[in-house]
Amino acid sequence: MERCLISAKMVLLLFVVFSIILEPGRDVSWAVLLILLYICANFSIYLFKSVRLKTFCLLLSAALAIVGYGLVHPLFILLLPLAILECLHEKMNHQLIAQLISLVPMFYIQTDMRPLYVLVALVMGLLYRQVANYDKKLATAHQQLDTARENYQSLVKRLHERDSYLKQSAYMLKLEERNKISQEIHDNIGHSITGALIQMEAAKSLLQRNPQKAEKLLQNAIGITKEGIESIRLTLKNLKPSIEHIGISRLKLYLNEFAAKQHISTILTHYGDMERILPLQWKIIFDNMNEALTNALRYSEATRITVDITVLNKLIKLEVKDNGRGIDILEKGLGIIGMEERAAAADGKVIIDGKSGFSVTTLLPIQT
Amino acid sequence: MHLQKCVSFFILKMIRLCMKRVESVNILEIQDLTKKFGDFIAVDHMSLSVAEGEIFGFLGSNGAGKSTTIHMITGLLRKNKGTIIVLGKNSEKSATFIKRNIGMVPQELAIYEDLTAYENVHFFAGLYGMRGKKLHERTVEALKFVGLEGKEKIYPRNFSGGMKRRLNIACAIAHRPKLIIMDEPTVGIDPQSRKYILDSVRKLNAMGCTIIYTSHYMEEVEEICTRIAIIDHGKIIAEGTKEQLKSLITDSKLIVVDVKSPEAVDLAAIQAIQGVSNVQLDDQTIQIHTELGVNNLNHLIAHFIQNGIEIRSLDEREPNLETVFLTLTGRNLRDA
Numbered sequence: 016m017e018r019c020l021i022s023a024k025m026v027l028l029l030f031v032v033f034s035i036i037l038e039p040g041r042d043v044s045w046a047v048l049l050i051l052l053y054i055c056a057n058f059s060i061y062l063f064k065s066v067r068l069k070t071f072c073l074l075l076s077a078a079l080a081i082v083g084y085g086l087v088h089p090l091f092i093l094l095l096p097l098a099i100l101e102c103l104h105e106k107m108n109h110q111l112i113a114q115l116i117s118l119v120p121m122f123y124i125q126t127d128m129r130p131l132y133v134l135v136a137l138v139m140g141l142l143y144r145q146v147a148n149y150d151k152k153l154a155t156a157h158q159q160l161d162t163a164r165e166n167y168q169s170l171v172k173r174l175h176e177r178d179s180y181l182k183q184s185a186y187m188l189k190l191e192e193r194n195k196i197s198q199e200i201h202d203n204i205g206h207s208i209t210g211a212l213i214q215m216e217a218a219k220s221l222l223q224r225n226p227q228k229a230e231k232l233l234q235n236a237i238g239i240t241k242e243g244i245e246s247i248r249l250t251l252k253n254l255k256p257s258i259e260h261i262g263i264s265r266l267k268l269y270l271n272e273f274a275a276k277q278h279i280s281t282i283l284t285h286y287g288d289m290e291r292i293l294p295l296q297w298k299i300i301f302d303n304m305n306e307a308l309t310n311a312l313r314y315s316e317a318t319r320i321t322v323d324i325t326v327l328n329k330l331i332k333l334e335v336k337d338n339g340r341g342i343d344i345l346e347k348g349l350g351i352i353g354m355e356e357r358a359a360a361a362d363g364k365v366i367i368d369g370k371s372g373f374s375v376t377t378l379l380p381i382q383t
Numbered sequence: 384m385h386l387q388k389c390v391s392f393f394i395l396k397m398i399r400l401c402m403k404r405v406e407s408v409n410i411l412e413i414q415d416l417t418k419k420f421g422d423f424i425a426v427d428h429m430s431l432s433v434a435e436g437e438i439f440g441f442l443g444s445n446g447a448g449k450s451t452t453i454h455m456i457t458g459l460l461r462k463n464k465g466t467i468i469v470l471g472k473n474s475e476k477s478a479t480f481i482k483r484n485i486g487m488v489p490q491e492l493a494i495y496e497d498l499t500a501y502e503n504v505h506f507f508a509g510l511y512g513m514r515g516k517k518l519h520e521r522t523v524e525a526l527k528f529v530g531l532e533g534k535e536k537i538y539p540r541n542f543s544g545g546m547k548r549r550l551n552i553a554c555a556i557a558h559r560p561k562l563i564i565m566d567e568p569t570v571g572i573d574p575q576s577r578k579y580i581l582d583s584v585r586k587l588n589a590m591g592c593t594i595i596y597t598s599h600y601m602e603e604v605e606e607i608c609t610r611i612a613i614i615d616h617g618k619i620i621a622e623g624t625k626e627q628l629k630s631l632i633t634d635s636k637l638i639v640v641d642v643k644s645p646e647a648v649d650l651a652a653i654q655a656i657q658g659v660s661n662v663q664l665d666d667q668t669i670q671i672h673t674e675l676g677v678n679n680l681n682h683l684i685a686h687f688i689q690n691g692i693e694i695r696s697l698d699e700r701e702p703n704l705e706t707v708f709l710t711l712t713g714r715n716l717r718d719a
Contacts, residue, residue: 327633330631330711332710344423346422366711368712376711376712378621378711
């Protein structure tokens with residue numbers, strides 16, 4: 016906008032300068048002074064930040080135009096309309112009114128200057144309005160772009176968070192498993208093999224001197240190794256529990272603890288083939304149940320909470336329901352949004368109903 | 384030579400473009416649609432698409448967000464978030480175009496009791512932009528379509544509930560819209576009118592109209608809709624054909640056969656019949672679990688007849704949409 020206005024002023028100024036120079040027999044020194052002052056005043060507008068100084072500069076250039084008109088050359092009046100328009104721009108909502116005002120000086124100037132003045136005022140007014148409009152549109156477009164960008168950023172961020180949640184849960188499960196395996200190996204198999212090794216070392220050193228003793232020791236070692244193999248078998252069997260077992264028993268344990276701590280009775284029921292629930296889905300089920308329990312504790316004044324897990328043909332359903340006071344109109348808090356996001360990470364949905372008690376249902380599709 | 388190549392390339396490109404147009408025939412596309420009334424979230428990040436030629440059912444209890452969604456599609460309500468694209472046009476930018484090219488049958492009767500049946504249809508078709516001779520022809524045609532021919536000059540206040548509903552439909556279809564939205568068009572009417580309306584929905588569909596049909600009557604939706612979205616608390620909790628929806632909760636149906644002499648039944652032989660997954664003897668009845676979508680009733684009955692076992696009764700218990708809704712939400716469709 017500024018660039019456009021400056022060029023408009025330049026054009027006007029050039030017109031005035033040429034007209035004055037081309038007029039024969041005139042002293043141009045005063046005109047040069049006024050024009051330089053005008054240029055100074057107009058450049059200062061863009062240098063100052065305070066609105067007052069800006070207005071002052073604008074008024075100054077208007078005054079220069081009037082002074083120039085009165086004392087030096089009538090053409091100076093052509094610089095007036097733009098100054099008026101700029102001056103009024105900040106204060107007026109309607110550009111049209113500003114334009115009308117810029118036409119007012121017409122009545123006070125020489126008759127032969129009037130047509131030219133009107134032309135310049137109208138053209139400048141039109142230009143000014145167009146530029147101002149364009150400027151406004153550009154500003155809103157920029158703003159929209161900014162909000163769009165912000166939205167995009169936040170969405171990307173949420174996507175990342177969801178991803179990292181998935182990764183983290185998978186990693187946690189892996190760590191737990193690894194920890195358990197190393198513990199088992201250390202406790203059972205490690206001991207047996209070390210025992211057998213010691214016996215065999217002893218047998219080796221006794222082989223020449225006391226074959227009978229050595230044979231006995233070897234027999235011992237064989238026994239221990241046999242036991243070891245048996246314990247490996249057992250360990251492997253123990254190490255490979257059904258996922259369902261971990262999931263359901265963990266839920267049961269948690270619910271019992273919760274009931275004992277909070278004096279709310281809890282009931283856990285399940286139906287269908289629990290084996291079909293993946294570890295990650297167990298994690299979501301556990302987290303969502305946890306959140307729902309916390310909510311029930313905080314808001315519901317319930318005395319009983321039922322948790323039901325049903326495995327349907329293509330869906331897993333977790334329902335946490337309390338017998339509390341429910342709610343008519345729900346305002347979604349972070350907890351509920353969190354549940355929704357967790358479920359959405361596994362393509363699931365969360366239904367919340369507060370009409371009789373409060374119930375949170377998480378539906379997760381079974382992944383094949 | 385070069386020119387020829389250029390021209391053929393251009394033509395190919397145009398054809399491809401046209402094909403693309405034809406392929407993407409989603410009449411309605413909704414993305415992330417949200418509507419709040421104060422704190423109450425009526426429609427919660429809903430996304431769905433309806434293809435051309437479908438009868439798309441919105442199934443949900445009262446207050447699930449069906450009508451709110453429809454009002455946003457037709458432009459009667461402002462949305463808080465999301466995009467709606469109807470007939471390939473954005474609902475915000477081309478509101479007038481959309482309003483002219485869809486037919487809306489609202490839940491509350493939108494007819495004037497002080498105008499005759501003919502005048503009602505005439506008036507509404509006029510609002511949709513019909514003029515002159517065409518307007519008259521279409522009005523007569525629409526009235527005939529809903530079975531109100533010969534009743535043109537009667538005032539709707541003398542109509543039965545079912546006839547009013549039919550007139551309500553005639554008002555929305557006279558301008559032959561590509562997309563017709565029906566918001567609970569069968570509330571409070573007699574079975575005969577209901578059947579008539581369901582039949583005309585099918586007929587409209589056969590004539591090339593895409594129809595969006597909302598209802599909390601499970602049977603209706605199950606009967607006529609080619610694809611169904613189950614809505615609860617402003618969210619689509621399941622979507623698909625009725626078979627797909629049923630298969631969400633189970634892949635089997637139960638056939639209960641009550642026979643005179645159950646001890647004579649060879650369970651293993653029944654188990655061998657195609658589609659049977661499990662057979663149990665329970666007192667006098669035999670409970671046969673069968674895969675959904677396999678029709679083996681003939682084989683089953685033939686088996687009993689061949690073995691001389693008398694059938695007292697036979698009951699096929701298939702899951703319906705009501706069961707699906709109940710299982711998914713824990714509530715009945717009729718619960719307010």
